[in-house]
Amino acid sequence: MAAAEASNKYAIALRRQKPGFAFVLIISGVISVLMLTGSIYMLQVYDRVLSSGSIVTLMGLFAIVVVLYLFFGLFDLLRQRMLARIGTRLECDLGRSGFLAQLQAKQGDKNGAVDPLRHLSGISQFLSGPTAGNLFDLPFVPVFLAVLFIVHPVLGLIVVGGAVVAGVSALIAGFIARRWQEHRNQGAARQAEFAAETVRNTETVIAMGMQNNLAAHWQTMQLASLKTHQQAARGTEILASFSKTFRILLQSSILTVGAVLVLKEQISPGMIIASSVLSGRVLAPVDQAIGQWRAIAQTVFAHRALLSFFERAKDKAGNIDLPKPSGRLAVTSLTKFAAGATATRQELLLQSVSFSLEPGDGLGVIGKSAAGKSILARLLVGAWQPDRGEVRIDGAGFDKWPAGSIGRHIGYLPQSVTLLPGTIGQNIARFDPHATDGDIVAAAQLANVHDLILRLPNGYATEVGGASGSPLSGGQIQRIALARAVIFKPSLIVLDEPNAHLDGAGDTALEDAITQLRAAGCTVIVMAHRPSAIAAVNKILILDQGRMTKFGDKDKILGKPARPQSPPVRQQLSNHARQG
Missing domain, CATH: 3.40.50.300 (P-loop containing nucleotide triphosphate hydrolases)
Known part of the structure; x- marks a missing residue:
């Protein structure tokens, strides 16, 4: 029985990952709280240990910090492994459906430009990398801001202003990246397709001396793709450099304002260092997002492409597996x-x-x-x-x-x-695991290719297609393909x-x-x-x-x-x- 109702399999697969994403978000909250360890430790060292001169207090505080950082490392590892498993589950859930949908979409070249398997692999790799984890830190930036406001409202306002500037930089970088990303992906797809087709026809290309002409044409396509890539990268590189410089300047500004507040006896000396670290934690996720914006833009593009592709490739409702037709x-x-x-x-x-x-x-x-x-x-x-x-x-x-x-x-x-990459037997059997040796031999005999196959060194186990090439002539390939067509009659x-x-x-x-x-x-x-x-x-x-x-x-x-x-x-x- 086919699916009872039409559905977007990609959207369904994402919904199945919601508990995993929720767990990652909770862990990210714990990690954000543990990130305050360094600031609080500095505050206690400057305000308690240095003023009291107590080594015992210092050792006690350091022991607590060690335990907290061990938990921080554990939770960070757990988050990375969870995100990697979510990416793997997506590929497992959608790999077969994506393969079948892509084949279906090739009918009449409908939606043929979309490569769902490549997009799925890209999303899985993104989730397995550090950038995805950094994005989960963004919702907890207000936690660090709240602590800064508790230390002193002026310090909080300065960092808020810095976060706004960094956020605007991120939005501009995203606009620039999105503007060129689709053109770049289309150009790269055309370039890869041309190269694959050229390699597939290597014998014809070499025999007629076309290799230099084709190489020149491919290089023209490559230069156009690289030009688009550079145009997309130029703006984000400038903004990433600006953001990094601004972040360093902001931390120095926090130290300067903090020193003024200490002189006015509005905060303690230890709060200066703590505030500087906190301001860095506020801006770090934004700064990292800008630095990895190209990877983020590619992932967003892949996500939207998969949503659209699987929307067009919905299952037809109500179809049942009909009995074998008589041939009318x-x-x-x-x-x-x-x-x-x-x-x-x-x-x-x-x-x-x-x-x-x-x-x-x-x-x-x-x-x-x-x-x-x-x-x-x-x-x-x-x-x-x-x-x-x-x-x-x-x-x-x-x-x-x-x-x-x-x-x-x-x-x-x-x-x-x-012939598809595999053995002659697999090709004749249409790669059906339920096909018996008798079915394969009967089809080969019907196509009058059985004796020819037996004369090959490996018989039906002879590898054909793909990188292994083919030891067969055009007529032999045609007869094997005829056996593939008539198997099971x-x-x-x-x-x-x-x-x-x-x-x-x-x-x-x-x-x-x-x-x-x-x-x-x-x-x-x-x-x-x-x-x-x-x-x-x-x-x-x-x-x-x-x-x-x-x-x-x-x-x-x-x-x-x-x-x-x-x-x-x-x-x-x-x-x-x-x-x-």
């Missing part, structure tokens, strides 16, 4: 616009495509390049969302299934095939150019696989340029510039052949594939 497919007025389309300018990629298939049907989709075959494939499997129309499997649209549930019953072989299987890298033997194996899948009741759709890919289908759909021009039985559209594999039939299929 109904496509109605399927339409897709190009990215960036507006109400006045809408470039159509696919227009009003409608057809239906029964379980066991095989459909061959043919047409010229850019006719819309790959776009139709993505829409049929739910990788993209249509702008108009709908796709229904056994009468249910994709939005009627819990997220990820319908995917178990769909097999998809994209035109551009990549899904109800709907969509193959986009499945024989693009196959030889004659591979074509024959593909035809046999499609025949077996259809015999098992699977609905198979094949996007094809080469006629051999549609030899085992019974229906044909012809696309031309995103429009469906013909749909029906293959024998009626292409003409019934006298012999299944005669040369005229192959030539006729080839002509239709080229002409659309």
